[in-house]
Amino acid sequence: MTIDYRLYLVTDETLPKDELLKKVELAIQGGVTIVQLREKSGNGKVFYEKAVKLRELTEKYQIPLIINDRVDIALAVGADGVHVGQSDLPAPAIRKIIPLSMIVGVSVGNPEEAREAELNGANYVGVGAVFPTTSKADAKVLPPGMLDKILETIQIPAVAIGGINLENVSMLGGKNIAGIAVVSGIMKANDPFEVAKAYRKLLK
């Protein structure tokens, strides 16, 4: 499966299921190319139920679905992949329990983590936070030059994440990234369709 990482939507963890689905569908119609379900509430049943519904939705639009952290939920709903951070299940352990067709993404914040992710068989990395963000309490902003250093270190696709909005996204122009990940910029928007469309226009 070839993944189009250009406009990578990461869902917000605070939305109820129906609102989540409605916003994601509008965002996909606006041009989102891949969706990650991130749910930190700790209620596995709610997470699973959202994942089931998002699987139906993303299949309808032929968009890859990535599940954050919970590999079991990714397996149970037949997601296209999983995304993990440095405090989650390690990539080699994940590889042991998922089919070859599933992709693994890893959040990295420096060249060492990026190299390790690539060596461990990650299909892509999420690099950030490229800008200050409010979506993720523990996200640290990368020091100047760090994004470039990370991009020089690895061959696998990199997705920039963290505080990206329609005003600052142009600052990532010319970087060797496969895409940008947007969280609140789309999920908190009144009209995710128009916002996604605006991102796609700027990404051209």
Place this chain on the structure above:
Amino acid sequence: MTIDYRLYLVTDETLPKDELLKKVELAIQGGVTIVQLREKSGNGKVFYEKAVKLRELTEKYQIPLIINDRVDIALAVGADGVHVGQSDLPAPAIRKIIPLSMIVGVSVGNPEEAREAELNGANYVGVGAVFPTTSKADAKVLPPGMLDKILETIQIPAVAIGGINLENVSMLGGKNIAGIAVVSGIMKANDPFEVAKAYRKLLK
């Protein structure tokens, strides 16, 4: 695999790895027949690392290892089973992604939940809280007669859990239970070996 549920140890979530391992080993030497790793910290990496070590330890003593909630971690370490609550991944979703040899346990608090668990292919149920407990903030004590009602409803083994200690365990005598689950009674004990031995003696 025939599981001996008689003295079912549920590990406490607050212990560092080395202390956890030491206490569990002493408890096994004292007579614990099955171990469940319960870890609610949300750090998947720490949970996984504890599970790897507990897998080694339980294999050494030929004791079944059950993982709470995280089916992916159970799969990754080759645990003997998973245990889930009413807010975790539903049993039918779990069955789809685990080998036939793995067992599934479900926490239940009334006959409806017990019947549903059995119909969904659970291998056993955890029934509680049979006594007031401090280990689990959201655990509600069963009303009088409820344990018997649940036990009458199902054919699969039932393990009583919640606030069981050396003083009150005799109140469960004569009940049609496969075993008792102990959390802080063993994990918070200075000498888990002696405490486990004392439970085994009382269970005779």
